[in-house]
Amino acid sequence: MSVGIRLLGFLAILLAVFGGAVGVGRAVGPVDTEAPEEHAMDAGHDDASATGHDSGSAADAHLPQGLMVSQDGYTFELTTPTASAGAAKSVEFTIVGPDGEPVTEFDVEHEKRLHLIAVRRDFSGFQHVHPEMDEHGTWTGTLSLTPGQWRLFADFKAAGAQALTLGNELAVRGDYRPVAAASDTRTATVDGYTVTLEGDLTAGESADLTLSVTRDGVPVTDLEPYLGAYAHLVALRAGDLAYLHVHPHGTPDDGTTEPGPDVVFAAEVPSPGRYHLYLDFKHDGVVRTAAFTVTGSNHDH
Numbered sequence: 001m002s003v004g005i006r007l008l009g010f011l012a013i014l015l016a017v018f019g020g021a022v023g024v025g026r027a028v029g030p031v032d033t034e035a036p037e038e039h040a041m042d043a044g045h046d047d048a049s050a051t052g053h054d055s056g057s058a059a060d061a062h063l064p065q066g067l068m069v070s071q072d073g074y075t076f077e078l079t080t081p082t083a084s085a086g087a088a089k090s091v092e093f094t095i096v097g098p099d100g101e102p103v104t105e106f107d108v109e110h111e112k113r114l115h116l117i118a119v120r121r122d123f124s125g126f127q128h129v130h131p132e133m134d135e136h137g138t139w140t141g142t143l144s145l146t147p148g149q150w151r152l153f154a155d156f157k158a159a160g161a162q163a164l165t166l167g168n169e170l171a172v173r174g175d176y177r178p179v180a181a182a183s184d185t186r187t188a189t190v191d192g193y194t195v196t197l198e199g200d201l202t203a204g205e206s207a208d209l210t211l212s213v214t215r216d217g218v219p220v221t222d223l224e225p226y227l228g229a230y231a232h233l234v235a236l237r238a239g240d241l242a243y244l245h246v247h248p249h250g251t252p253d254d255g256t257t258e259p260g261p262d263v264v265f266a267a268e269v270p271s272p273g274r275y276h277l278y279l280d281f282k283h284d285g286v287v288r289t290a291a292f293t294v295t296g297s298n299h300d301h
């Protein structure tokens with residue numbers, strides 16, 4: 001078969017596919033009495049599941065969170081995309097809803113309406129804060145910022161919509177000295193605490209990670225509940241900073257979960273490669289963060 005004939009065949013198939021799509025559109029269109037604008041407004045409602053909108057969401061569901069600034073009609077808008085370095089810098093933003101207005105109604109998740117996570121792109125800085133919202137839907141968070149490019153994640157659930165984690169970029173002025181990526185590290189020390197990580201990350205499979213907290217060599221057995229758990233773990237993929245939700249086994253009020261020294265998480269990574277993990281834990285009234293780097297493997301290894 002000549003290249004020309006193959007091309008013609010390909011074009012014919014394309015025409016069949018697109019022609020079919022047009023045919024479906026025509027057949028379905030008149031049945032649906034809603035105007036297209038109303039469809040867009042309904043994006044977050046359950047009754048949209050019968051329309052074509054949900055097929056897009058189903059595909060999106062396989063994407064890790066945090067990669068997009070806008071999803072399902074919600075957009076994470078920073079008031080200014082730049083900031084100066086400093087210990088207590090205000091960062092202002094809104095979550096703009098499908099109607100184009102800042103969202104003011106959020107559901108509480110993990111005891112807060114919105115969680116803001118800030119990570120310097122070389123993984124040398126990490127903060128998890130809880131901004132305040134005014135009545136117009138403008139959020140203000142306080143971050144300690146060093147020069148460089150920061151990735152911000154807004155983790156929230158607008159009332160009546162799916163939980164989302166949207167990402168945006170904040171450039172912090174100053175003398176940026178990127179830190180070389182660390183090799184894998186499974187032991188972290190912070191303020192006299194040593195935290196070790198056991199377990200392996202495997203692409204596409206849920207695996208248990210056990211984080212153990214000691215202080216001066218003594219296991220810590222009185223971790224304090226923080227946001228409804230004895231610890232929180234965020235995993236970020238090297239390269240694109242895909243944001244992974246990692247859920248702990250058990251809660252402080254279930255009657256069986258011990259307050260340390262071990263906290264066990266179920267983690268599932270979407271691909272092999274390097275991940276940066278940040279564990280927030282509370283002890284003696286202070287929340288501290290321990291950082292780890294773990295390389296995940298393919299499941300056949």
Ligand SMILES: [Cu+2]
Binds near residue numbers: 110114116128129130
């Ligand atoms: Cu939070």
